[in-house]
Structure formats: C-alpha cells, structure tokens
Amino acid sequence: MENSVKKSLIESEEVELRRGPWTLEEDTLLTNYVLQNSEGRWNLVAKCAGLKRTGKSCRLRWLNYLKPDIRRGNLSPQEQLLILELHSKWGNRWSKIAQYLPGRTDNEIKNYWRTRVQKKARQLNIESNSDKFFGAVHSFGVPRLIEKMEQNSSTTYCYPQNNNNNINSLLPPSQSYDSVSTQTYTDFSGQNSASSSTFMPDLMTDPHFMDHNTIIDASMCYHEGNGQELGGYIPGVEEQYYIGNSDISTECHVEETYEDVTQDLMWNVDDIWQFRE
DNA sequence: AAAACAGGCAACCGCTGGCCC
DNA sequence: TGGGCCAGCGGTTGCCTGTTT
Numbered sequence: 001m002e003n004s005v006k007k008s009l010i011e012s013e014e015v016e017l018r019r020g021p022w023t024l025e026e027d028t029l030l031t032n033y034v035l036q037n038s039e040g041r042w043n044l045v046a047k048c049a050g051l052k053r054t055g056k057s058c059r060l061r062w063l064n065y066l067k068p069d070i071r072r073g074n075l076s077p078q079e080q081l082l083i084l085e086l087h088s089k090w091g092n093r094w095s096k097i098a099q100y101l102p103g104r105t106d107n108e109i110k111n112y113w114r115t116r117v118q119k120k121a122r123q124l125n126i127e128s129n130s131d132k133f134f135g136a137v138h139s140f141g142v143p144r145l146i147e148k149m150e151q152n153s154s155t156t157y158c159y160p161q162n163n164n165n166n167i168n169s170l171l172p173p174s175q176s177y178d179s180v181s182t183q184t185y186t187d188f189s190g191q192n193s194a195s196s197s198t199f200m201p202d203l204m205t206d207p208h209f210m211d212h213n214t215i216i217d218a219s220m221c222y223h224e225g226n227g228q229e230l231g232g233y234i235p236g237v238e239e240q241y242y243i244g245n246s247d248i249s250t251e252c253h254v255e256e257t258y259e260d261v262t263q264d265l266m267w268n269v270d271d272i273w274q275f276r277e
Numbered sequence: 278a279a280a281a282c283a284g285g286c287a288a289c290c291g292c293t294g295g296c297c298c
Numbered sequence: 299t300g301g302g303c304c305a306g307c308g309g310t311t312g313c314c315t316g317t318t319t
Contacts, residue, residue: 021287021313042305059305060288095307110308111286119284 018052022061026051030058031066064105071103075112083109084117 018026033049039062042055051058064070075083079101086097092113094106101109 019289040305043303054289055304056290056306057288063306064287092308106307107287114309115285 017054019057022065026053027061027066030062034062034066060107064107069103070105075104079104080112083112087113087117 029049029051030045033045037045037048039045039059042059044055045051046053046055046058049058053061082100083097086100090096092110094110094113098104098106098109
C-alpha cells in the first residue's frame with residue numbers, strides 16, 4: 001500500500017477515536033465486556049466492546065475507575081501513613097506503593113502525593129523528598145495521623161507479633177508467604193490498649209525517621225472487639241505490608257471506619273514552623 | 278451575583294521493557 | 299538480532315467544582 005494512502009487511513013481511524021471524559025454508555029460497554037470476558041489485550045477489548053477508544057484509554061478507565069474493587073473517598077489515616085512510609089522507601093514508585101493499598105490506584109496515590117503532601121512541603125519551603133521533610137513527616141505528620149486514628153475509631157490499634165495466620169491472604173496480590181522472609185515479627189496481641197502498641201517497625205529503624213528522636217506508639221493495624229486483624233506490617237527481605245483479613249478485595253473496614261475523617265489529616269503548618277529554612 | 282482563583286482528580290502523553298515473530 | 303506490538307508506568311495536562319473576592 002502506498003504510504004500516503006496508508007497514512008490517510010490511519011488518520012481517518014484516529015479521527016474517529018474518542019477522547020476526554022467517559023460517558024455512562026461507554027462505561028457500561030467496557031464494564032460488561034470485561035466482566036464477561038477478561039482484562040488484557042486492551043486494544044482488542046476496545047474493538048470488541050465497540051468502543052471508539054484506544055486500548056490504553058480503556059485500560060486506564062477500567063483500572064482507575066470501573067474495576068469492582070476500587071475504593072473511593074478520602075484516604076484513611078492508615079493509608080496515608082502507609083503512603084508516607086512507602087514513599088520514603090521507594091520514592092515515586094506509585095504502582096508499587098498501590099500494591100500495598102488494596103483498592104487504591106497508583107493514580108489516586110500519585111494525586112494524593114502531589115496535591116496534599118507536596119502542598120505541605122511547598123508551604124514549608126521544603127523539598128518534599130528531603131531529609132528535612134522526612135523529619136517533619138515523622139515528628140508531626142505521623143503522630144497527628146495516629147492521633148486521628150485513635151480519635152476517629154473506637155477500635156484498638158495493635159502491633160503484629162509472631163502471627164503468620166492467613167499471611168498469603170494479607171500480602172499484595174502478587175505475593176505469597178513463600179516469598180516472605182521468615183524474619184520474626186511480632187504478634188497481633190489483640191490487647192485493647194493503644195498505648196501498649198508499637199508503630200511500624202521499620203519506621204523505627206529507618207535512619208530518616210530515627211534521626212528525629214520521636215517514639216511512635218501506634219500501628220498500621222487495628223482490631224475490632226473480636227480481635228479481627230485488618231492491617232499490619234511484615235518485615236521481610238523486602239518489607240511486606242498487608243492490609244485486610246481473609247479477603248481484602250471484598251472487605252475493608254478501614255474505609256468504613258474512617259469514611260468521614262476530615263480532609264486534612266496530616267498536620268498544621270504551625271506545628272512544624274521549626275522545619276522552615 | 279458573577280468573575281477570578283485554586284485545588285482535586287480524571288485522562289492523556291511519552292517512554293520503557295517484555296514478548297513474539 | 300532487530301523490529302513491531304502491547305501493557306504498564308510516571309509525569310503532565312486540562313477540566314470541573316468549590317471557594318473567595
């Protein structure tokens with residue numbers, strides 16, 4: 001085929017492609033198709049579902065919005081803590097961070113970081129990736145979040161200890177217990193006192209955080225009255241976080257509990273004036 | 278009441294790496 | 299081995315909505 005003819009054909013196809021916000025009809029088409037068939041081969045999905053969208057666009061819409069287990073609404077204090085911690089470890093590896101927050105998308109976490117966290121950094125004239133900012137996060141952001149967690153829930157915070165029940169179900173989707181280091185970690189004690197708990201082991205050992213002499217006293221996880229675990233942390237070869245109990249994709253108490261948490265859960269600028277230049 | 282502004286978020290863009298031929 | 303295709307990722311853009319003036 002002559003190049004000019006081929007080009008015009010490609011262009012005419014491109015002209016037909018829709019862009020911009022998705023309509024309800026498009027959402028329905030995509031959802032029905034993916035549920036009846038499967039994900040993957042997104043260009044094929046776009047064609048077969050009768051959508052005038054690129055495969056890329058379909059994939060993004062599905063993963064960030066239509067997928068049944070997507071959770072919406074404000075991030076809970078636990079989730080925010082987890083993001084702060086994981087970002088300090090991995091930087092802008094949004095998809096990797098998202099693996100540890102079931103139902104949250106990399107896009108959502110990225111947006112959270114850019115709009116909330118970086119805003120705080122800007123207000124303070126601190127580089128959001130600097131040690132100084134880590135210090136501010138550790139000394140004020142984290143305790144404030146923990147305070148919020150305690151205020152906004154009648155549940156009990158705890159620290160995991162020597163309990164590897166259901167580990168496989170608590171790991172990120174691609175992980176299994178087999179891949180986790182056998183390094184000892186502490187049990188879920190099930191005790192009803194937040195003050196008896198300890199927070200996030202590697203926060204305590206991470207030089208970024210330990211530089212600032214603050215002892216953190218809470219946990220990523222909490223118990224309801226029956227001692228049901230909903231989130232926690234497993235140090236490993238590569239530290240593993242886990243959130244949820246038997247089925248993280250269908251049950252998430254974190255969101256239910258913190259749905260009405262106020263917008264800004266981090267900290268006041270006034271709290272951390274000493275971190276200014 | 279309306280214009281201007283700011284923040285939040287959905288969607289797009291460009292790049293990279295893996296797979297297949 | 300190299301080229302094409304595709305999925306996935308992180309960065310960026312632009313629209314929508316709420317707030318301020």
